[in-house]
Amino acid sequence: MPPEAVRTFFSRLRAERPEPRSELRYRTPFELLVAVILSAQATDASVNKATETLFRVADTPEKMLALGEEGLRRHIRHIGLHNSKARNILATCRILLERHGGEVPRSREALEALPGVGRKTANVVLNVAFGEPTIAVDTHIFRVANRTGLAPGRTPREVERRLLEVVPETFRRHAHHWLILHGRYVCTARRPRCGACPVADLCAWEGKAAPG
Structure with a gap:
């Protein structure tokens, strides 16, 4: 995915969830x-x-x-x-x-x-917990990174490395949550909701549903 497309990709995810949070409940x-x-x-x-x-x-x-x-x-x-x-x-x-x-x-x-x-x-x-710009690659992030062409890789470690290379610094703090939530609720493993996807036009997946 070209650098400008990556920036647009995360700009749109940020617009949908400006302050994403973990869905795990914790206080400390x-x-x-x-x-x-x-x-x-x-x-x-x-x-x-x-x-x-x-x-x-x-x-x-x-x-x-x-x-x-x-x-x-x-x-x-x-x-x-x-x-x-x-x-x-x-x-x-x-x-x-x-x-x-x-x-x-x-x-x-x-x-x-x-x-x-x-x-x-x-x-x-x-x-x-500590605000570090790390990206934890779970099954959702692995799927989104590979399916969209954002940061394809054969292993979670490879996807993590590529994400850290391509994600602009301004988006890196919340990239982890934006990608997880996108994979959990939009770019799902089965029957992804391409019609409701804010980055469908940037996605390289050949199987994506046509608009409408």
Whole structure:
């Protein structure tokens, strides 16, 4: 996609959602970190349902550890992979207390050293909690980047690299959310809503529906 088209692409997404926000509910970086760990292979809605009760009783690493594995599992049992996620969250809480004074670290290296935290989760935390211009490539962003021709790549890491190369700096802070929300509600995996897409004319997808 030519540079001017990329600028137009994001200008239109920004016009629709000037201040995009994560659909995960959280109040602190710690709550966000836990929510993002839980969101792997799960919907934001299911995570929000679980954390609504969980964060009432455990909104710090100390309180989360006090719940214990069984206590934590009771809150997240309806989320996929809840057993391994419970273990990872508690192990992460121990590291936060032992190495980071109970605070969520602001460096990628430290975040990726936490159990259950990979590059995508670290990017989300850096972007949403700390305002870093990172782009976490999930299934929605991977699809949008490849389908539209914005930043095609064979792997999430390759798509991330290309997005960071082509997205103008002025749009980079919110690019993550604009692309996720566009993929979640417009450029869906099945039956994309091309007729309602604000960037359809810029899209290179051969299968896009004709206007009208």
